[in-house]
Amino acid sequence: MTTCRPSDVHRNILGVWNVSLPLAEKLAPPTLNKSRFLPRTWRTWKELVPREEEAVNPGEETVEALLGLVRSPHSPWALLEGSSAEDHFLRELAIQNPLVLKDTFFYSYFRSLRVVDKQVSLVDKGLLKFQKLEELVLSANQIKEIDVVNLPPTLKVLELYGNKISSLECLCTSPPPFLQHLGLGQNKLLGPLESLYVTADHWPNLISLDLSFNDLTDLQGMIASLSTLPHLRLLGLQGNPLALVPYYRGFTIDSLSGLCVLDDITVSPSEKHQFRGLSHSGDLLAREAQLVVTIGNVKGVLDTSILDPEPGPQGPFITYSYYVTYDFVEDEEGEGSDYGGVLAEIVRPSPSMEQLGEDIPEEVFEEAEDSLESGLSTQSGELEGSVASGGSGPLPRLTDSAEELAKLRPRMDPRLCPSPGTVLFSTIRKPWTDVIPCNYEMHHTLRDLVPLKAFLLAGTTVTIVEEKILSWPLVPPPVETVLPAKKGKGEKDKKGKKDKDKKGKDGKDKAGKGEKETAPKEQKASKKKELPKELRQDPPILRVLGSGFVALEPLLMGEPLVSEVCNFGVIRTLETDRLTFLRDAKKNKNKKAKREKKSAAPKYDSDYQPQPLTVEVQIQLNQYRSAEEALREIAL
Numbered sequence: 001m002t003t004c005r006p007s008d009v010h011r012n013i014l015g016v017w018n019v020s021l022p023l024a025e026k027l028a029p030p031t032l033n034k035s036r037f038l039p040r041t042w043r044t045w046k047e048l049v050p051r052e053e054e055a056v057n058p059g060e061e062t063v064e065a066l067l068g069l070v071r072s073p074h075s076p077w078a079l080l081e082g083s084s085a086e087d088h089f090l091r092e093l094a095i096q097n098p099l100v101l102k103d104t105f106f107y108s109y110f111r112s113l114r115v116v117d118k119q120v121s122l123v124d125k126g127l128l129k130f131q132k133l134e135e136l137v138l139s140a141n142q143i144k145e146i147d148v149v150n151l152p153p154t155l156k157v158l159e160l161y162g163n164k165i166s167s168l169e170c171l172c173t174s175p176p177p178f179l180q181h182l183g184l185g186q187n188k189l190l191g192p193l194e195s196l197y198v199t200a201d202h203w204p205n206l207i208s209l210d211l212s213f214n215d216l217t218d219l220q221g222m223i224a225s226l227s228t229l230p231h232l233r234l235l236g237l238q239g240n241p242l243a244l245v246p247y248y249r250g251f252t253i254d255s256l257s258g259l260c261v262l263d264d265i266t267v268s269p270s271e272k273h274q275f276r277g278l279s280h281s282g283d284l285l286a287r288e289a290q291l292v293v294t295i296g297n298v299k300g301v302l303d304t305s306i307l308d309p310e311p312g313p314q315g316p317f318i319t320y321s322y323y324v325t326y327d328f329v330e331d332e333e334g335e336g337s338d339y340g341g342v343l344a345e346i347v348r349p350s351p352s353m354e355q356l357g358e359d360i361p362e363e364v365f366e367e368a369e370d371s372l373e374s375g376l377s378t379q380s381g382e383l384e385g386s387v388a389s390g391g392s393g394p395l396p397r398l399t400d401s402a403e404e405l406a407k408l409r410p411r412m413d414p415r416l417c418p419s420p421g422t423v424l425f426s427t428i429r430k431p432w433t434d435v436i437p438c439n440y441e442m443h444h445t446l447r448d449l450v451p452l453k454a455f456l457l458a459g460t461t462v463t464i465v466e467e468k469i470l471s472w473p474l475v476p477p478p479v480e481t482v483l484p485a486k487k488g489k490g491e492k493d494k495k496g497k498k499d500k501d502k503k504g505k506d507g508k509d510k511a512g513k514g515e516k517e518t519a520p521k522e523q524k525a526s527k528k529k530e531l532p533k534e535l536r537q538d539p540p541i542l543r544v545l546g547s548g549f550v551a552l553e554p555l556l557m558g559e560p561l562v563s564e565v566c567n568f569g570v571i572r573t574l575e576t577d578r579l580t581f582l583r584d585a586k587k588n589k590n591k592k593a594k595r596e597k598k599s600a601a602p603k604y605d606s607d608y609q610p611q612p613l614t615v616e617v618q619i620q621l622n623q624y625r626s627a628e629e630a631l632r633e634i635a636l
Contacts, residue, residue: 066095108132116140125150138163139183145170152176159183161210166190168197181208185236189214190450195221200228207231212263213239213556217449219248220282223255232256238263239556241449244289246622247630250275251282254627263558278627284634288447289621291555295324295427295440296616298464301545302572303432306579316470317535321429322436322545324615325463327422328444329455415463415547421451422460429467438615456552462566462617463547471535545571546613555621563618572610 069075070091079087090109094101112135113127120141127133133152139161146160148171155176165187182203194216198209206229216222219242226232235256237243243263253259253267254275260267304320311317418424427440446452546568554562624630 063095067092070095103129111135113137123147123150127152148172148174148176153178155179157181160187162186164188168194172197172202175202178205179203180205180231181210182206183208183210185210185212185214185239187214189216191215192218192221195225198222198225198229200230203229205231208234210234210236211240212236215450215453216240216242217287218242219245219251219287220285223252223279223282227255230258233258233260235259235262236264238558239453241453243556244449244452244621245285245287246290246624246633247278247285248623250278250624250627250630251285255279255282265558274626276627278630281631281634285630287449288445289449289452291444291446292618292620292622293326293328293425293440293442293444294618294620295326295438295462296618298322298324298436298438298613298615299434300570300572300611300613301432301436301464301466302576303580304466304468305432306576306583313473315472315535316538317472319469319471320432321467321469322432323427323429323465323467324438324440325416325424325426325465326460326550326617327418327424328460329446329452330421330423415461415544416465416542419458419461422455426465453556456556459549459551459553460619461547462550462615464545464568464613464615466543466545468541468543470538470541472538474534474536546615550617550619552619555619559621560623561618561620566615566617568613568615570610570612572613574608574610577608577610 069077070079072078079091090101107129108131110130110133113130113133114135114137116137117140120138121143123138123143123146127136127150130152132154134154135157136151136155137157137159139159141163143160143163144165146165151158153176156178158176158179158181161183162185165184166189168184168189171182189211195218198211203209209226209229209232216237217240222237222242226235235252237248237252242248249262252262253272254277257272301322305318308318416424425442427438430436430438546566548566548568550562550564550566552562624633
């Protein structure tokens, strides 16, 4: 074995490397490493450095050159798109004659000034610098009062919408004499004295006046003051409590003969003719609002009774009923407006319908044919002027004790409690059907119009309620026990013989009289269906099936009717609908009815969609359509 020294290894490796290197590289002379990033130019580095531009005197540029820069659309000094002709004029004026642009020139140049939603709370003397100002818009601010001394006397349009002005008195000390339009909508004007500040003594040239959406209540006094304005042509009063009375539009049109537009609606000649003469009966017209609430059909209610087992002889006997509630404003001026509230046990909402589908029994139990009468004691009170059609009133009151009420309040569903200042009304309780007709109509007459306006702005809540009552027999049915008696064989034979003779005799008598003996099975069935006459009822258990909000603000905007179908979603399932159909089919003993029922049976296939829970609601604000109709109501 031969050994190799390290020096030999290095020598061999170097030898291999020397042999592998190209000959040209070995013989090539050393050269400089040139960069690939140097610019390919014959100029030096100093020539590539940019030189500073010499400062140019602005006075050397001509006016024409500057105007060209301003007028060119590609210039950085060009005005934005949509700029007015005044903007272009001022820009060019600053170039042609810059010494003219002083503060006095700017203030005298303004004709319109708009300061909207800038949290302005005070109008100071600075406005007097605008010597030729004709339009001033200070809407959506925080102004409570205005010192008219600080308003330019040249004003023709003054808009103060959406502020916090509570009285017109602050504007009437020395108002602008040439004012033609005054906009004070969406403020806090309140009280009958406000009509004293809209006369010709304060606004002799007023053509347009907007006082909409305030809290003005005296229609007769307001119209009497407005009739002194000789040039008034446009008027806005909607959204005020005074506009809720049924004769509002007709009385206003007939009293102000020169009016052309009322609440953004043109006054037609036919409308003037229909209400002719109504202004002469202004003192006889009642200052009250009339509303009609109508509740129609309820659809998509789940029949919960299909999930209950058949009651035994000792109960409980379960009955279900359904009704609709809504809250409405309470008239504080009405006499005897005593309403009861809902005082009943409120249970938590049942589990979802998907979970119920798993617990549904396979067999469908027949319900008792005789419906149990609800012994729920009710105490009803009617609002003055309120008439119910369809038999309904306030909800039942179960107790008058304050202590019992306090105990029950924590257990009540908040959706069944009326909001402050309102009363809860309900329809008549109805049993379950596929379509539950409420046939409810309530006439509300209210004299306190300011709370009514606040209620219409807030809206009402409509709720569908299921009431479950468990009834128990007062005396449990006696249990018959037959004690076996030991008798001799002879006695048994005698008794059997007597029974046979008696049975044969009775059979002959019945056959002679044409009577038929009832079968034992039918007797058992009739006994099974008979319910105890005297029952004890537990407090009703209420469950909210659906609750939703109904907006009533359109009634303040001039709409006479709010009609809505409240949709609370689907609470029925395919399984519950099938069980309901089978239960109803079993109840029909007539074969023809059974066949018709089967032919009308719904098809439960993959495309089946349960009906959502809905209720039809209408709320109408009564408005007279002619002077004759208004006078007829006065006569009644």
